[in-house]
Amino acid sequence: MQPAIGKPSFFRNILVRLLLFGVFIIVVRFAYIVTITGESCNRGDFCFFSLPENLNLVIANAGPSVSAIFGSDAVSRSNNPRLDLYTSKDWIKAVNYYSSVFQDLISQGYLSPNSKSLCVETPSGQEVFALKEIGVKNSIGIFKKASKPLVISGEGHRIPFANNTFDFIFSGGARLDKSAWPSEFAFEITRTLKPEGFLVAHVKAKDKYSFNSFLDFFDSCELVKMRHIDGFDSSLPYIREIVMKKKGEIPEHGDNNPGGDSDNECTVPEHKRDLIRNAEPLITEEPLKPWITLKRNIQNIKYLPSMVDISFRSRYVYVDVGARSYGSSIGSWFRKQYPKQNRTFGIYAIEADRTFHEEYALKKKVTLLPYAAWIRNETLSFEVNSDPTHPGLEDVKDKGRGMGRIQPKMSTGYVVDGEVDEIQGFDFAEWLKNTVTEKDFVVMKMDVEGTEFDLIPRLFETGAICLIDEIFLECHYNRWQRCCPGQRSTKYEKTYGQCLDLFTSLRESGVLVHQWW
Numbered sequence: 001m002q003p004a005i006g007k008p009s010f011f012r013n014i015l016v017r018l019l020l021f022g023v024f025i026i027v028v029r030f031a032y033i034v035t036i037t038g039e040s041c042n043r044g045d046f047c048f049f050s051l052p053e054n055l056n057l058v059i060a061n062a063g064p065s066v067s068a069i070f071g072s073d074a075v076s077r078s079n080n081p082r083l084d085l086y087t088s089k090d091w092i093k094a095v096n097y098y099s100s101v102f103q104d105l106i107s108q109g110y111l112s113p114n115s116k117s118l119c120v121e122t123p124s125g126q127e128v129f130a131l132k133e134i135g136v137k138n139s140i141g142i143f144k145k146a147s148k149p150l151v152i153s154g155e156g157h158r159i160p161f162a163n164n165t166f167d168f169i170f171s172g173g174a175r176l177d178k179s180a181w182p183s184e185f186a187f188e189i190t191r192t193l194k195p196e197g198f199l200v201a202h203v204k205a206k207d208k209y210s211f212n213s214f215l216d217f218f219d220s221c222e223l224v225k226m227r228h229i230d231g232f233d234s235s236l237p238y239i240r241e242i243v244m245k246k247k248g249e250i251p252e253h254g255d256n257n258p259g260g261d262s263d264n265e266c267t268v269p270e271h272k273r274d275l276i277r278n279a280e281p282l283i284t285e286e287p288l289k290p291w292i293t294l295k296r297n298i299q300n301i302k303y304l305p306s307m308v309d310i311s312f313r314s315r316y317v318y319v320d321v322g323a324r325s326y327g328s329s330i331g332s333w334f335r336k337q338y339p340k341q342n343r344t345f346g347i348y349a350i351e352a353d354r355t356f357h358e359e360y361a362l363k364k365k366v367t368l369l370p371y372a373a374w375i376r377n378e379t380l381s382f383e384v385n386s387d388p389t390h391p392g393l394e395d396v397k398d399k400g401r402g403m404g405r406i407q408p409k410m411s412t413g414y415v416v417d418g419e420v421d422e423i424q425g426f427d428f429a430e431w432l433k434n435t436v437t438e439k440d441f442v443v444m445k446m447d448v449e450g451t452e453f454d455l456i457p458r459l460f461e462t463g464a465i466c467l468i469d470e471i472f473l474e475c476h477y478n479r480w481q482r483c484c485p486g487q488r489s490t491k492y493e494k495t496y497g498q499c500l501d502l503f504t505s506l507r508e509s510g511v512l513v514h515q516w517w
Contacts, residue, residue, distance in 0.1 A: 120170065223243075316440070471511060478491075
């Protein structure tokens with residue numbers, strides 16, 4: 001008689017299916033935790049490949065400084081594949097480096113074992129590990145992708161903690177340099193730092209300009225100390241360690257003061273004045289052939305970004321006053337030749353001549369202001385010469401269009417030689433104060449057919465001049481004519497000497513201005 005095997009086979013199949021289903025659940029759970037949520041697993045998540053919360057990690061050959069206590073169970077590398085990260089040479093080197101940094105800060109009184117500490121944008125948590133190693137146990141790090149127990153999910157511009165949480169915040173690896181939101185990054189750090197708490201940042205900031213730009217972000221903190229130190233690796237061979245102390249409560253985000261003080265006074269800081277000494281010299285003698293001399297001088301210009309690091313600015317803005325067509329300077333010069341240090345600039349084109357307005361509708365990354373930059377808001381007469389005499393127009397596609405300008409109040413006998421339209425003028429200085437702040441990097445090109453003698457004084461009067469980092473100014477005067485040797489232009493009443501005085505006054509005030517053509 002054959003034995004009955006139907007029921008055992010049935011139950012065995014059920015058990016196998018249940019086992020396979022359990023394995024499937026574990027795999028799905030692991031994939032969800034790691035790849036979808038961006039979190040690292042723990043045993044409660046059905047994962048067996050993460051660093052346990054109760055780990056006593058002893059790193060071989062790392063020296064006595066690297067032995068952090070997470071718990072009471074010793075775990076070997078063979079039992080936990082992820083320990084490869086925590087015992088790699090690079091990771092150990094980083095831990096030793098930051099341990100030394102933090103020990104120095106403890107000895108100087110900026111950090112203590114009782115400090116509640118945060119490390120911002122730390123991918124693998126070396127800084128947090130180093131803090132715990134030297135006895136600062138209440139420490140945590142944040143990064144976009146968490147790596148528990150050292151690092152939880154968070155970003156520098158969105159720190160997931162309440163106001164006034166930490167006694168000590170550290171930003172290493174020059175990470176603030178690389179942030180796409182440096183202003184928000186700085187705000188979040190000062191928001192979560194306790195009053196009288198310390199911020200320590202490692203930044204490149206090679207020159208005075210970038211160093212002071214960095215300090216401007218932290219206007220609710222005071223500078224305590226700065227020193228030059230060796231970086232962690234060859235990618236950061238030289239950095240500044242900056243120690244700052246929070247003075248008190250900070251205002252709500254967005255309560256900045258565009259344009260500086262309400263009394264319209266401003267002072268150009270010394271680090272900006274230093275740039276003038278490195279700028280190309282002004283042409284002091286009036287050129288007999290300005291269409292050659294001034295145009296060639298453009299090759300001598302020392303652009304601000306070629307002299308300093310322009311990191312640590314909230315935004316980057318280019319304002320073209322008297323833009324004409326897109327190809328006149330925005331497309332042909334600024335976007336192709338101006339050294340931007342890989343920064344994305346917002347562009348404003350200010351042009352009153354209606355002839356050029358339509359093409360800007362197709363330029364999505366340019367904001368057109370179809371008005372005339374002026375010293376107040378009012379309706380103006382706008383004259384366009386019928387015969388363009390502007391040297392250099394042969395290089396652009398709008399050469400058949402005369403140069404437009406606000407119709408000047410000329411002496412008796414002034415003859416209009418072109419069409420005249422009514423256009424809207426606006427207070428350019430006030431617009432600038434409402435559009436940008438001192439934390440922005442602002443470049444301006446001004447070609448306004450003589451109106452510069454009205455606009456520049458207005459920029460000084462309102463304090464808006466301090467908002468501009470670099471100016472490319474074309475000054476219009478009764479220059480010698482290319483067409484007619486021995487004759488001067490009757491279009492402008494100003495002299496070359498008056499133009500030179502305008503450039504000189506700007507530079508003496510600390511404004512980096514270049515003679516443009």
